[in-house]
Amino acid sequence: MRKDSETLALCDRFFDAIEKGDYETLESCYAPEAVVWHSHDCLYESRASNLAMLKHGMETLPKMRFRDRRVRVFEGGFVQQHTMHVTRENGFEGTMDVCFVGYVRDGMISRAYEYFDTGQVEKFLGPR
Amino acid sequence: MTTEYEIRELCERFFDAYENKRADILDELYSDDCIVWHNVFGKDTTREDNLAAMRVDKGQRRRTYNDRVINVFHDGFVIQYSLNGVMHDGHVGPALWICIVGKVRAGKITRIDEYMDSSKFPAWSGRDRK
Numbered sequence: 001m002r003k004d005s006e007t008l009a010l011c012d013r014f015f016d017a018i019e020k021g022d023y024e025t026l027e028s029c030y031a032p033e034a035v036v037w038h039s040h041d042c043l044y045e046s047r048a049s050n051l052a053m054l055k056h057g058m059e060t061l062p063k064m065r066f067r068d069r070r071v072r073v074f075e076g077g078f079v080q081q082h083t084m085h086v087t088r089e090n091g092f093e094g095t096m097d098v099c100f101v102g103y104v105r106d107g108m109i110s111r112a113y114e115y116f117d118t119g120q121v122e123k124f125l126g127p128r
Numbered sequence: 129m130t131t132e133y134e135i136r137e138l139c140e141r142f143f144d145a146y147e148n149k150r151a152d153i154l155d156e157l158y159s160d161d162c163i164v165w166h167n168v169f170g171k172d173t174t175r176e177d178n179l180a181a182m183r184v185d186k187g188q189r190r191r192t193y194n195d196r197v198i199n200v201f202h203d204g205f206v207i208q209y210s211l212n213g214v215m216h217d218g219h220v221g222p223a224l225w226i227c228i229v230g231k232v233r234a235g236k237i238t239r240i241d242e243y244m245d246s247s248k249f250p251a252w253s254g255r256d257r258k
Contacts, residue, residue: 039225039245072206072229074199079206079229081241097167099227099243101199101206113208115227117167119246 004073007104011078014102014109015066021058027051031108039115063087077103084124092126130235132200138232139205143193151182159236168246178240187253188213194223204231204239211252219254 010029017026030051035044045053057064065085072079079101086094096116103111130138138157145153155175162175173181195210207230210223224244231239250256 039227039243040247042225070229072201072204074201074206077199079199081229097170097243099167099206099229099241101208101227113227115167115225115243115245117244117246119168119249121247 002073002075006107007073007078008071010104010107010109011071011073011080011102015069015080015082018054018058019065023051023055023058026054026058029109031105031110034108034110034112036112036114039113040118057086060089061086062089077101086124088126090126094124094126096120096124130232132202134235135200135205135232136198138235138237139198139200139207139230140196142230142237143196143207143209146182147191147193149182151179154182155179157237159233159238162236162238162240164240165242167241167243187215189216189218190214203233204229206230213252215254217254219257221252221254222248224248224252 013025014029017023017029030047032047034047034050036047036050037044063086066082067085068081068083070081079099081097081099084096084098086096088094099115101113101115102109141153142157145151145157158175158178160175162178163172164175164178165172190213192212193209194212195208197208199206206227208225208227210225212220212223214220226242226244228243229241230237
């Protein structure tokens with residue numbers, strides 16, 4: 001049974017939590033068995049590892065924003081396209097176009113797939 | 129109004145056409161104002177650009193669009209898939225894993241947004257060996 005508004009709310013809650021540095025809310029969006037796959041290594045990352053990475057980013061990066069969010073809900077999940085803007089300590093604002101496909105179980109993200117282009121990593125990380 | 133079943137079928141036809149290099153079918157599936165966007169280039173291209181690019185030999189003997197996972201919503205679809213290629217010299221590299229979000233209106237595709245990782249291109253094509 002689809003509950004599109006709940007899935008949309010979950011999607012917003014997840015990305016808003018990262019922007020606000022609200023780790024507790026972020027963690028509550030992931031189901032206990034959650035795994036996150038990334039297109040650069042084609043591997044599934046564990047819930048704990050992904051949360052640790054996000055927490056580190058939330059604590060160390062001055063600002064993270066998900067702009068131009070375009071969300072569509074389907075049976076069992078959602079897809080969000082956005083441009084990630086990351087402000088780094090040296091003031092550089094990195095950007096990356098991302099497509100995030102989230103599969104949802106009992107109101108939580110149980111599996112996610114993130115697609116982006118590491119061939120444009122300089123745009124995201126800035127001069128090194 | 130296009131039903132979700134029809135959108136799913138449209139998505140399959142789109143990829144079958146690509147696999148079989150049938151630009152004539154793609155021409156029918158795209159709306160007149162269809163836009164194709166690639167994250168690798170970061171800009172909108174027209175349906176004409178896209179159809180012309182498809183007719184260019186990209187160095188592969190065969191391309192297959194595998195592991196298709198399609199999810200459908202009221203005005204479009206998202207497909208996650210792997211693209212396997214056999215180059216003219218027989219090279220078979222690791223697959224490219226790609227995600228496309230397609231928008232649909234009146235049974236035609238009006239927009240394609242494609243997300244792939246360009247850092248994988250050299251291994252895919254065999255250019256990294258040369």
